[in-house]
Amino acid sequence: MYFETLSQLTSYVNSIELKSSEQLMILVGDNSSEDVAEMSDYLNSKNIRFFGGIYPSLLVGSKSKRSGFIVQKYQPVYSGLVFPFITDIDIKPEDVKGCTAIVLVDGRSSQMKDLTDTLYRKVGNCVTYIGGGAGFYDLVQRKCIFDNNGMYENALYVCIVKYTSYFAVEHGWKRLEGPFIATKTENNTLCCLDNYNAFDVYKSVIEDIERITLYKSDFFMFAKDHPFGIRKDDASIIVRDPVDVNENDEIICVADIPEGSEVYILKGDTDTLLASSMEIAEMCSKNAPPRYIPLLFDCISRAMFLEDRFEEELSNIQNKLKYRVEGALSIGEIVTLKSGEIEIHNKSTIVTLLA
Numbered sequence: 001m002y003f004e005t006l007s008q009l010t011s012y013v014n015s016i017e018l019k020s021s022e023q024l025m026i027l028v029g030d031n032s033s034e035d036v037a038e039m040s041d042y043l044n045s046k047n048i049r050f051f052g053g054i055y056p057s058l059l060v061g062s063k064s065k066r067s068g069f070i071v072q073k074y075q076p077v078y079s080g081l082v083f084p085f086i087t088d089i090d091i092k093p094e095d096v097k098g099c100t101a102i103v104l105v106d107g108r109s110s111q112m113k114d115l116t117d118t119l120y121r122k123v124g125n126c127v128t129y130i131g132g133g134a135g136f137y138d139l140v141q142r143k144c145i146f147d148n149n150g151m152y153e154n155a156l157y158v159c160i161v162k163y164t165s166y167f168a169v170e171h172g173w174k175r176l177e178g179p180f181i182a183t184k185t186e187n188n189t190l191c192c193l194d195n196y197n198a199f200d201v202y203k204s205v206i207e208d209i210e211r212i213t214l215y216k217s218d219f220f221m222f223a224k225d226h227p228f229g230i231r232k233d234d235a236s237i238i239v240r241d242p243v244d245v246n247e248n249d250e251i252i253c254v255a256d257i258p259e260g261s262e263v264y265i266l267k268g269d270t271d272t273l274l275a276s277s278m279e280i281a282e283m284c285s286k287n288a289p290p291r292y293i294p295l296l297f298d299c300i301s302r303a304m305f306l307e308d309r310f311e312e313e314l315s316n317i318q319n320k321l322k323y324r325v326e327g328a329l330s331i332g333e334i335v336t337l338k339s340g341e342i343e344i345h346n347k348s349t350i351v352t353l354l355a
Contacts, residue, residue: 002060002326003069006035010042012071018048022075025102025159026052027328030136031067036146039069044148051079051147051157053104053134055328056300062315064303066137070326072293074102074161081147082156084114089122091160097126100165100354102295103342105156107133107331108141110187113256115156116334116342123158125340128165130352132297132330133254133344139243139300139331163354166292168283169335171239171268171348172276173227177205178264185259190228190242190251193263199249202226202242205265216245224301227347228253231262234338239266241301241332241346254332255344270309273302277313277349281320284351288321292353296327299347303329317351325351 003009009026018024024043028036033054043050057064077099078091101123105115112133120129134144143151180201184192193201203214206222214222220243229237240263241254257263277298284294296317303310318325333345 001071002058003071004067006039006069009039009069009071013043013046013048018073019075022073023079023159024048024050025072025074026050027058027070028052028054029058029065029067030054030056032069036151040146040148049148051159053146053157054136054144055134055330056137057303057329059296059298059314059325059327059329061324062311062318064310064314064329074159077160077162079159081152082115082119082158084111084154085118087118087122091123093124093126096123096160098164099127099160100163101127101129102159102161103129103131103156103334104145105131105133105332105334106141106144106153107135107254108139109154111154112188112332112344116344119156119158120342127160128167129334129336129342130165130167130295130350131334132328133332135331137300165352165354166284166287166289167335167350167352168280169333169345169348169350170276170280171345172273173229173237173239173266173268173347174272175229175237175264176209176226176267179231179262182257182259182261182263185257188253188256189246190253190257197249198251199245202251202265219245224304225267227266228257229264229266230257231264237264238343238345239347241299254346268305270306273306274309274313274316278316280349280351281317284353285320288353289355292323292355294321294323294325295352295354296325297330297333297350298327299333299349300329300331301347302349
């Protein structure tokens, strides 16, 4: 449920009854981030358990909203914070088998992979993972994950609920150049491709295609149109979003690129991206149970790429589903692979139906 203002949210909370076992998930648009402290004080004064994240924008039906709050009530089997290599998770696989793990994570953390790996080592493949990276529209890392005890960066919050998930994920990006071998990487930093400096290789390809001179200062302007793709064992492509170049001319991405992996430079256009989101909406619609709660995580750089047509993507998804779609623009999208493993995507759209 979407609320434009904090006063609307507090009025809603005053009107409902919450069991001690229930918890509120709250997604906050980054223009309302200054209200999080007051919101937390209010909810704590009511002894209401909550968790959430600040996101670049909230997605409500066919609209993207930089301000406001999305609130959803859950009765978790387990919920709690995860830090890199540190977690208090102590659950038996049989207690959560068939459940859904909703994952909110700091999308600008250089240790996002460590965070999801820490979670996976404790929970394994007995749940369906879905979620998205939190953060701010300007992509500057700040504290963006919160619960009753405060706000955090380099953190992940997981809420495991007794819902069955019907989900689909797609990106619409196509191979342009490659493969290259990621011969040196460090977490989310791509250092070398084919033993050459990563930025030099990328710069050469982009300059040849775009017929421009690529400077570090305007890197993201062109990089948002040409992400990396990691080839998986089943030949599928997982997208990695290049967002910056460091002082060593190494490329910083959203999430990791495994050392030794096959990497492509990708391209896309408005039509291929819109077609991919239409495809997953149709897939979810065909598999939809009679009643469900839609949850959408759509990558911030897709919105930047599609510009004025991004709301067309949202409309395409909403028009295929009978209940109002709510979610967030994300900095990294999280979903379960066919193997049951947790995977971080970039520049992708994830539609989930919780039933």
